[in-house]
Structure formats: C-alpha cells, structure tokens
Amino acid sequence: MRYFPFSKEGRDEEVEINVxxxxxxxxxxxxxxxxxxxxxxxxxxxKIAIMSxxxxxxxxxxxxxxxxxxxxxxxxxxxxxxxxxxxxPSIPKMLGLKGYGFQVLGPGVIIPAIGPLGIKVVSMxxxxxxxxxxxxxxxxxxxxxxxxxxxxxxxxxLDFLFIDLPPGTGDEPLSVVxxxxxxxxxxxxxxxxxxxxxxxxxAVTFAKELNIPVIGVIENMSGFVxxxxxxxxxxxxxxxxxxxxxxxxVPFLGSIPIDPQICADSDEGxxxxxxxxxxxxxxxxxxxxxxxxxxLEERGKVEKCMRMY
Amino acid sequence: MRYFPFSKEGRDEEVEINVxxxxxxxxxxxxxxxxxxxxxxxxxxxKIAIMSxxxxxxxxxxxxxxxxxxxxxxxxxxxxxxxxxxxxPSIPKMLGLKGYGFQVLGPGVIIPAIGPLGIKVVSMxxxxxxxxxxxxxxxxxxxxxxxxxxxxxxxxxLDFLFIDLPPGTGDEPLSVVxxxxxxxxxxxxxxxxxxxxxxxxxAVTFAKELNIPVIGVIENMSGFVxxxxxxxxxxxxxxxxxxxxxxxxVPFLGSIPIDPQICADSDEGxxxxxxxxxxxxxxxxxxxxxxxxxxLEERGKVEKCMRMY
Numbered sequence: 001m002r003y004f005p006f007s008k009e010g011r012d013e014e015v016e017i018n019v020x021x022x023x024x025x026x027x028x029x030x031x032x033x034x035x036x037x038x039x040x041x042x043x044x045x046x047k048i049a050i051m052s053x054x055x056x057x058x059x060x061x062x063x064x065x066x067x068x069x070x071x072x073x074x075x076x077x078x079x080x081x082x083x084x085x086x087x088x089p090s091i092p093k094m095l096g097l098k099g100y101g102f103q104v105l106g107p108g109v110i111i112p113a114i115g116p117l118g119i120k121v122v123s124m125x126x127x128x129x130x131x132x133x134x135x136x137x138x139x140x141x142x143x144x145x146x147x148x149x150x151x152x153x154x155x156x157x158l159d160f161l162f163i164d165l166p167p168g169t170g171d172e173p174l175s176v177v178x179x180x181x182x183x184x185x186x187x188x189x190x191x192x193x194x195x196x197x198x199x200x201x202x203a204v205t206f207a208k209e210l211n212i213p214v215i216g217v218i219e220n221m222s223g224f225v226x227x228x229x230x231x232x233x234x235x236x237x238x239x240x241x242x243x244x245x246x247x248x249x250v251p252f253l254g255s256i257p258i259d260p261q262i263c264a265d266s267d268e269g270x271x272x273x274x275x276x277x278x279x280x281x282x283x284x285x286x287x288x289x290x291x292x293x294x295x296l297e298e299r300g301k302v303e304k305c306m307r308m309y
Numbered sequence: 310m311r312y313f314p315f316s317k318e319g320r321d322e323e324v325e326i327n328v329x330x331x332x333x334x335x336x337x338x339x340x341x342x343x344x345x346x347x348x349x350x351x352x353x354x355x356k357i358a359i360m361s362x363x364x365x366x367x368x369x370x371x372x373x374x375x376x377x378x379x380x381x382x383x384x385x386x387x388x389x390x391x392x393x394x395x396x397x398p399s400i401p402k403m404l405g406l407k408g409y410g411f412q413v414l415g416p417g418v419i420i421p422a423i424g425p426l427g428i429k430v431v432s433m434x435x436x437x438x439x440x441x442x443x444x445x446x447x448x449x450x451x452x453x454x455x456x457x458x459x460x461x462x463x464x465x466x467l468d469f470l471f472i473d474l475p476p477g478t479g480d481e482p483l484s485v486v487x488x489x490x491x492x493x494x495x496x497x498x499x500x501x502x503x504x505x506x507x508x509x510x511x512a513v514t515f516a517k518e519l520n521i522p523v524i525g526v527i528e529n530m531s532g533f534v535x536x537x538x539x540x541x542x543x544x545x546x547x548x549x550x551x552x553x554x555x556x557x558x559v560p561f562l563g564s565i566p567i568d569p570q571i572c573a574d575s576d577e578g579x580x581x582x583x584x585x586x587x588x589x590x591x592x593x594x595x596x597x598x599x600x601x602x603x604x605l606e607e608r609g610k611v612e613k614c615m616r617m618y
Binding site: 194 | 448449507508511513514519536537
C-alpha cells in the first residue's frame with residue numbers, strides 16, 4: 001500500500017482509496033475463484049460423496065472399488081476420486097499410488113495422479129513428505145485445501161467424481177457440500193453394530209438437513225464365513241444396515257461380507273473387485289454398483305423431464 | 310454501549326473508553342475461565358488421552374474398558390471419561406448410559422452422568438435430542454464445547470480421566486492438548502492392516518510434535534479364532550501394531566484379538582472385561598492395563614525425583 005508520510009490529508013485519502021481497491025480486488029478474486037470452481041465442476045457429469053459419520057467402516061474401500069467398477073464398465077479415463085480425508089488419506093495406498101503425485105503440465109496446470117484404468121486421484125497424501133507426517137490443521141485450513149483441490153487442479157472432462165469424506169459431520173463434509181451444491185447424492189457406509197449405526201444415522205440426517213439426496217446405505221463387514229470350516233460368524237452382527245435404512249426411509253443398497261482378502265488387497269494397492277472378481281464380496285459389490293447406476297439413470301430422466309417443462 | 314448522539318467529540322471519547330473496558334472485561338473473563346480450568350484439572354491426578362488418527366479401530370472400546378479396569382482395581386468413584394468425539398459419541402451407549410444425562414445440583418453446579426462403579430461420563434450424546442441428530446459444527450464451536458466440558462462441569466476429585474479423541478489430528482485433539490498441557494500421555498490404538506497403520510503413525514508424530522509422552526501402542530482386532538473349528542484367521546492381518554511401535558521407537562502395550570463378544574457387549578452397554586472376564590481378549594486387555602499402571606508409577610517416581618532436586 002502506497003502512502004504519503006508528509007501530508008496528513010493526502011495520506012488518509014490515499015489509504016481510503018487503497019483499502020477500497022484492495023477490498024474490490026479480494027472480492028474479484030473470490031468471484032473469479034467461484035467462476036473457476038463452477039467451470040471445473042461443470043465438466044464433471046456425476047458427483048457422488050461417500051460418507052459414514054463413523055470411521056473405520058470401509059468408506060475408502062467402497063470408494064476405490066466403486067471408482068474401479070465404473071472405470072471397468074466403459075468409463076476408462078472418465079473417473080476421478082477426491083480423497084477429502086486430510087488426517088487419514090488412504091486412497092493412494094489402496095490404488096497402488098503411494099509415491100506418485102500431482103503432475104505439473106505448465107504454468108497453472110496441475111493434473112491429478114493417474115491410477116489404474118486412468119482413474120484420476122487427488123489426495124493430501126501426495127503433498128506429505130512421509131507417512132508419519134500428520135496434518136495438524138484446524139477447520140478453516142481444511143476448507144481452503146478442499147477449495148484448492150477443486151478449483152486449482154485440472155480435473156478435465158469426467159463422467160464420475162467420487163468424494164471420500166472423512167469421519168464426522170464437521171468441516172470437511174460441510175465444505176464439500178457447500179462447494180459442490182449440485183451433487184448427485186451421498187452413499188452412506190456402515191457396519192452392522194448398534195454402536196456404529198447410532199453414529200452413522202447422523203450422517204443420514206446431515207444429508208437430509210443439507211438437502212442432498214441419499215443414494216442409499218451399504219452395510220460393510222457383514223458376517224464372516226470361516227475359510228476352514230465354513231461356519232458363519234457375525235463378528236459385528238448383521239442386518240443393522242438394512243434396518244437403519246428402513247427406519248430412516250432411505251434405500252438399502254446391499255451388504256458386503258467380511259473377507260480377509262479385502263484387507264490384504266487394500267494393503268497391496270489393488271481393489272478387491274479386480275483381484276478377487278468371483279468372491280462373494282465382489283459379487284455383492286457389483287449388485288450395489290448396478291443399483292447406483294439405476295439411481296443415476298432415474299435421476300437423469302427426472303432432470304431431463306424437469307428441463308422440458 | 311452508551312453514546313451521545315449529539316456531541317461528536319464526546320461520542321468518540323465515550324466509545325473509546327467503552328471499547329477499552331469491554332476488552333478488559335473479555336480479558337478478565339478469559340483469565341477467569343483459565344483459572345477455573347486449572348483448578349478443575351488440578352483435582353484430577355492422571356489424564357490420559359486415547360487416540361488413533363484413524364476411525365473404527367476401537368478407541369472407544371479401549372477407553373471404556375480401561376476406565377472399567379481401573380474402577381474395578383480400587384478406584385470406584387475415582388474415574389472419569391471425557392468423550393471428545395462430537396460427531397460420533399459412543400461412550401454412553403457402551404456403558405449402558407443411553408438416556409442418562411448431566412445432573413444439575415445447584416446454580417452453576419453441573420455434574421457428569423454416573424456410570425457403573427461410579428465412572429463419571431461427559432459426552433455430547435447427553436445433549437442431543439435423538440440418535441439421528443448430527444452435530445454439524447465447524448472447528449471453533451468444537452473448541453468451545455471441549456472447553457465448556459472441562460471448565461463448567463464439576464468433575465470433582467478423580468484419580469483418572471480418560472479422554473476419547475475422535476479420528477484425525479485436527480481441531481479436537483489439538484484443543485484437548487492445549488487445554489490440558491500436563492497430560493500424562495497418549496495411548497495409540499491401531500488395527501494391524503497397513504492402511505490403518507499409515508494413518509495411525511501420524512498420531513504418534515502428532516503426540517511427539519506437541520511434546521506429549523506416548524504411553525504406548527495397542528493393536529486391536531488382531532487375529533480371529535473361529536469359535537466352531539478353532540482355525541485362526543487374520544482378518545485385518547496381525548503384528549502390524551508391534552512393528553509400528555518398534556519403527557517409531559514407542560512402547561508396544563499388547564494385542565487384543567477380534568472377538569464377536571466384544572461387539573455384542575458394547576452394543577449391550579457392558580464392557581467386555583466385565584461380561585467376559587476370562588476370554589482371551591479380556592486377559593490380553595488386563596496385561597495392557599498392568600503396563601499402563603507401571604508407566605504411571607514410573608512417571609510418578611521421576612516427577613517426585615524432579616521435584617526433590
């Protein structure tokens with residue numbers, strides 16, 4: 001800011017002018033950012049968030065397998081994942097992208113990391129020097145980072161963007177919902193236990209209060225079949241996901257059984273629907289994918305109708 | 310704020326005085342709050358936070374069972390739990406305290422809910438109208454709420470306060486650490502999978518960067534023994550917790566096996582070390598408790614020595 005130290009009146013006036021022009025600059029910058037956000041997001045056909053309210057129920061596993069399932073069904077190079085979990089980003093590890101990162105193609109052109117079948121991945125993990133590095137951030141910084149990921153990264157033309165939300169109903173999900181108001185919907189993941197459901201129910205209310213459609217509930221870690229003797233053991237109980245969906249009047253998408261291979265595949269960076277295509281878990285998952293496709297089709301038809309009238 | 314609309318000079322002066330006195334009032338209020346916090350916390354001998362960085366690894370289960378173990382070993386009425394997970398408070402459910410709440414004993418005297426063996430519990434859950442209600446809060450509000458729980462609730466004289474932190478290394482853990490700088494240490498909970506560990510390692514760094522001692526790492530959901538045939542299946546792999554502790558140079562406290570009873574007991578509101586005292590999980594847990602006791606004893610001795618010199 002320029003000012004004249006020797007003339008009181010002159011200085012005050014100058015300062016005033018400068019403050020006004022600075023405020024205008026800030027406003028213009030914010031406006032421009034919103035325009036870029038809108039432009040960026042308008043190139044992505046479907047945006048779906050995966051949420052649970054509670055941690056450790058398999059949100060990230062569901063996200064990578066969903067992305068993979070769509071990429072395999074004719075959407076090569078047309079699927080993206082935004083890993084919005086800053087404190088525990090695990091998408092890169094699950095897709096074998098550890099050590100990869102964003103690519104800078106030119107001034108201001110940053111593109112996501114590219115995973116199998118051209119899946120585009122944006123994650124805080126790519127910006128951390130090591131696995132031990134925590135992101136000790138309060139909310140406002142996280143809001144800025146999410147905005148940056150959506151505005152300043154060149155996602156390009158996509159058919160699907162899956163957003164992996166961290167546990168809870170705090171800063172990150174709120175920011176995502178405010179930045180992408182035209183989201184297709186939210187998929188809720190739970191495990192069958194009562195304790196989990198009490199928490200996950202809150203995610204359904206969160207979506208309802210913010211007017212985002214709930215695509216449905218997935219029950220993960222549902223029942224376990226002993227690989228030795230075939231006995232079924234419900235480690236985290238079973239059926240809770242369906243009951244919750246019925247209670248809250250939202251669709252139930254299906255149950256995915258516990259399978260030690262799912263954990264091993266995630267650790268090795270290969271989605272289980274690729275590595276173990278014929279397992280009961282993969283079959284259950286593909287049925288869920290079909291239901292999501294149907295939801296998007298129906299929604300598309302309704303929107304088309306609404307545009308006609 | 311009072312001002313004189315008809316005298317320009319008088320108004321400015323008055324406003325200035327009032328602003329200054331308001332600032333002083335705010336400063337005094339903050340100072341008084343800190344004094345009350347210090348006084349409240351000085352009555353609690355040991356403060357231990359349970360953290361994981363990642364959700365769904367069993368932090369809350371470890372917290373209620375730790376509290377119960379200490380209460381059973383001679384500390385009836387001397388143990389408290391602060392459930393610092395606003396988005397997914399599950400401590401009340403796990404202790405059979407659903408539907409209970411804080412008690413108001415007089416003007417300004419609010420006491421925690423009282424659980425089995427006199428365990429004092431403070432949780433956001435007690436303030437929510439229903440299980441479906443989400444806490445859609447950004448960080449600053451959560452900071453205020455944690456402060457309120459520590460300052461305005463009459464915890465009384467306690468030997469142990471266990472603090473169940475939500476997933477991540479964001480607002481809540483930061484606030485707790487800033488509000489209770491004399492914490493005895495942090496217990497880190499993980500499951501054995503690589504994906505979980507990548508996230509949980511960050512919690513160890515978090516503690517180190519903020520200069521809080523790490524009491525040790527607990528590996529939860531470690532291995533599963535089929536109740537029918539006795540076959541051992543490592544659903545989330547095994548041994549990862551010990552490896553992580555060794556890598557990071559922090560103590561390893563022990564492994565707790567997966568046991569369907571743990572989930573069922575939590576859902577029924579009874580800690581598993583009470584309901585299934587002779588199970589392998591309970592035995593493993595009690596060994597961990599012993600190690601924590603030893604840690605506190607050693608720390609007490611060191612502090613005594615330091616006070617002598």
